[in-house]
Amino acid sequence: MTLNRWPNPLIEQRADPFILHVDKTWYFIASVPEYDRLEIRRASTLTGLADAEPVVVWRKHSQGPMSELIWAPELHRIDGTWIIYFAAAPTRTIKDGLFQHRMFALACTAEDPLSGEWRECGQIRVPIDSFALDATHFVHQGKNWYLWAQKDPHIPGNSNLYLAELDAPWSIKGEPVMLSKPEYEWECRGFSVNEGPAAIRHGSRLFVSYSASATDENYCMGLLWIDAEADPLIPANWQKSPVPVFTTSRENQQYGPGHNSFTVSETGEDLLVYHARNYTEIEGDPLYDPNRHTRIKSFSWERGLPVFGIPPADDTSNQRTVNR
Incomplete structure (x- = not known):
């Protein structure tokens, strides 16, 4: 059984977790089970996020393109402006029955993103007008x-990974390139998916982790990397692991780990932030099961590559309340 010195889970019922470290402060944002709002937590310690009061900074519209299924928000600080990226869908009808997400951005120029005013910057336009989500910076x-991540109607599968330079925090410039598409068996279980990318620099390489397959126990993480001096807009410069790098641990009862981000501890240690369930008996669509909990764990570097290890078991030895 893999041990973990961090509370596990850190925060219950928060999927697609993202933790940003800025000026000795940690900020947390994630999908809420109702998929109806964006909320931010802040704490002076990483584990303090568990007890921090969530502050709602935006709610979904009653109709229109930002009125349903608010997914996978991320909070970034770009050139002095706070930015939230998220995906949203238009009001659903029985007739369509399909996800029609697009990517959107909010901006806040105040020093404090929890009390400052957030303005809508609209949809982030990309060349293909199709299902798109999980933006990061x-x-x-x-x-x-x-x-x-985005669906290309001309490529079999549900979503691929794309990269572009930003012109402004809410607009890209130039032509995007596709970095990865589902091709290995472990990327195509249930659904053919590459999504939830996260970037981290280490030594002479830039890495992009991502998640693959359906959002049940088949969900897992893959890895791309490139020499730091190489042009990231040339797909041939990227390498891809032929095997998943973080997967379900039945021994530890951790199922479908993924949709990760990266943060650092108080001592500067690299940490993996991700969600996972502790059971497999899901009734109905896994997307509507609320118990993908936020978890964190340390990881190491060996021969210049990240080693994420095995998802550690739930740790209930501390009696802190982590449910929100």
């Missing part, structure tokens, strides 16, 4: 980059 080679 990172800085590399002195540029701001936008990385996301």
Whole structure:
């Protein structure tokens, strides 16, 4: 059984977790089970996020393109402005019955993102008008980059990973490139999916982790990497692991770990942030099961590559309340 010194779960019923560390402060944002709002938590310690009061900064519209299924928000600080990326769908009807998500952005220029005013920046337009979600941002080679998942109607499968440089925090410039598509068996269980990308730099390489397959116990993480000096807009410069790098642990009763982000501890240690369930008996659509809990664990680097290990078991030895 893998041990974990962090509370596990850290926060219950929060999927697609994202933790941002800025100026000795940790900020947390994630999908809520109702998929109806965006809320931020803040704490002066990483584990303090569990007890921090969530502050709702935006709610879904009653109709229109931002009125349903608010998914996978991320909070970023880009050139002095707070940005939230998220995916939303238009009001559903029995007639369509399909996910029609697009990507959107909010911006806040106040110093405090919990009390400042957030303005809607609209849909982030990309060349293909199709199902798109899970946008993230990172800085590399002195540029701001936008990385996301999207369905290409001409490519079999549900979603691929795309990269573009940002012109502004809510608009891309140039032509995006596809970094990865589902091709291995472990990426195509239930659904053919590459989604939830997250970037981290280590040594002479830039890494992109991502999640694959259906959001049940088949969900797992893959990995891409590139030499830090290489052009990230040339797909051939990227390498892809042929095997998953973080998967279900039946021994530890941790199922479907994924949709990760990265943060650091108080001592600067690299940490993996992810969600997973502790059971497999899901009634109905896994997307509507609320018990994908936020979890964190340390990981190591070996021969220049991240080693994420095995999802540690739930740890209830501490009696802190982590349910929100």
